[in-house]
Amino acid sequence: MKCRKCGGTAVLELRRHNAAFCETDFVEFFRNQVREAIRRHRMFDREERVLVAVSGGKDSLALWDVLLEEGYRTSGLYLDLGIHDYSVESRAKCEAFAAARSAELIVVSVADTVGAPVPVIKDVTRRPPCSGCGLSKRYLMNRAALEHGFPVVATGHNLDDEAATLFGSVMHWQTDALPRQSPALASTHPKLVRRVKPLYRLSERETAAFAFVRRIDYIVEECPFAKGATSIQHKEMLNRMEDASPGAKHNFLFGFLEKARPAFERGAAVTLNECARCGQVTTGTVCAFCKLSDQVKRAR
Amino acid sequence: MKVILRNPRREIEIAGGRRVKDVLRELDVIPETVLVIRGDRMMTADQVVGHDDVIELRPVMSGGRA
Numbered sequence: 001m002k003c004r005k006c007g008g009t010a011v012l013e014l015r016r017h018n019a020a021f022c023e024t025d026f027v028e029f030f031r032n033q034v035r036e037a038i039r040r041h042r043m044f045d046r047e048e049r050v051l052v053a054v055s056g057g058k059d060s061l062a063l064w065d066v067l068l069e070e071g072y073r074t075s076g077l078y079l080d081l082g083i084h085d086y087s088v089e090s091r092a093k094c095e096a097f098a099a100a101r102s103a104e105l106i107v108v109s110v111a112d113t114v115g116a117p118v119p120v121i122k123d124v125t126r127r128p129p130c131s132g133c134g135l136s137k138r139y140l141m142n143r144a145a146l147e148h149g150f151p152v153v154a155t156g157h158n159l160d161d162e163a164a165t166l167f168g169s170v171m172h173w174q175t176d177a178l179p180r181q182s183p184a185l186a187s188t189h190p191k192l193v194r195r196v197k198p199l200y201r202l203s204e205r206e207t208a209a210f211a212f213v214r215r216i217d218y219i220v221e222e223c224p225f226a227k228g229a230t231s232i233q234h235k236e237m238l239n240r241m242e243d244a245s246p247g248a249k250h251n252f253l254f255g256f257l258e259k260a261r262p263a264f265e266r267g268a269a270v271t272l273n274e275c276a277r278c279g280q281v282t283t284g285t286v287c288a289f290c291k292l293s294d295q296v297k298r299a300r
Numbered sequence: 301m302k303v304i305l306r307n308p309r310r311e312i313e314i315a316g317g318r319r320v321k322d323v324l325r326e327l328d329v330i331p332e333t334v335l336v337i338r339g340d341r342m343m344t345a346d347q348v349v350g351h352d353d354v355i356e357l358r359p360v361m362s363g364g365r366a
Binding site for chain 1: 330332335337343358361
């Protein structure tokens with residue numbers, strides 16, 4: 001197989017683009033997709049400070065790598081979930097990545113803020129583990145950004161993540177979730193920073209390939225609690241469809257963003273309040289994070 | 301040829317001298333879900349894996365959400 005750009009030996013075939021690339025041209029393809037995402041959704045500019053949420057996995061480190069190479073003003077945010085060896089190893093990957101590039105890494109511990117690490121939250125709440133974890137991460141990302149003066153948080157969500165989320169929302173017709181699914185969420189309250197996903201145009205395989213080519217040392221092992229998660233089952237289904245029909249995931253997500261999302265957005269005005277306890281933004285009186293924290297405290 | 305698989309990490313021995321796409325088909329692995337790595341390079345589906353080669357099938361899936 002030949003590289004579409006230079007005619008040299010290809011290392012990666014992208015069936016949905018009907019193309020294959022050598023290492024050098026693949027890296028350029030990848031960066032162009034990120035540039036296009038940032039430009040199209042006006043995610044941030046070169047003057048702004050961007051907080052990149054990093055997990056030690058391929059996606060978030062690939063994102064940080066691109067943004068650093070492009071000259072954006074970034075710092076990393078690592079949320080220590082306290083998931084045994086997995087968290088120890090993933091934190092070490094983030095610290096090594098940041099140190100090698102002389103980049104700032106902010107570390108926040110879930111146990112210090114919620115009152116217990118993710119494995120305990122899972123047990124005391126009897127929620128699926130990814131539920132309490134996701135809630136805590138979204139809350140802490142926003143809070144850390146506010147505290148450190150970042151107007152925007154960038155996450156490593158890729159095309160597969162977004163397609164799987166959309167699939168899950170559509171399967172249950174969660175019409176309240178559909179308008180919130182976007183590559184760029186604006187700040188709708190003074191205490192909510194913008195959230196952006198510059199990798200939404202790139203598949204999981206493409207981010208893995210980029211991390212490999214760029215020799216980024218990331219944690220390959222899955223989170224031990226992710227096994228059997230619904231989103232992973234949805235990803236597997238979507239990959240079977242992709243195999244039969246290259247471009248299926250892209251068409252599903254991009255069709256939604258271009259054609260369907262505006263319709264759901266029109267009917268979705270919500271009132272935002274400040275939590276009576278912590279002052280962060282919520283649609284109710286006390287935010288979900290404080291309720292989770294209470295539940296953890298009561299159980300301990 | 302030797303194939304290294306992940307999550308959990310394990311190694312299997314299968315017949316070589318075949319294209320990557322045929323190896324993946326035999327192992328019932330969807331090409332979209334892995335990188336195929338030989339040494340320090342990735343391989344495309346049409347490349348032939350030699351009898352004495354060692355390849356890694358590195359899963360690309362991450363995350364988890366209830």
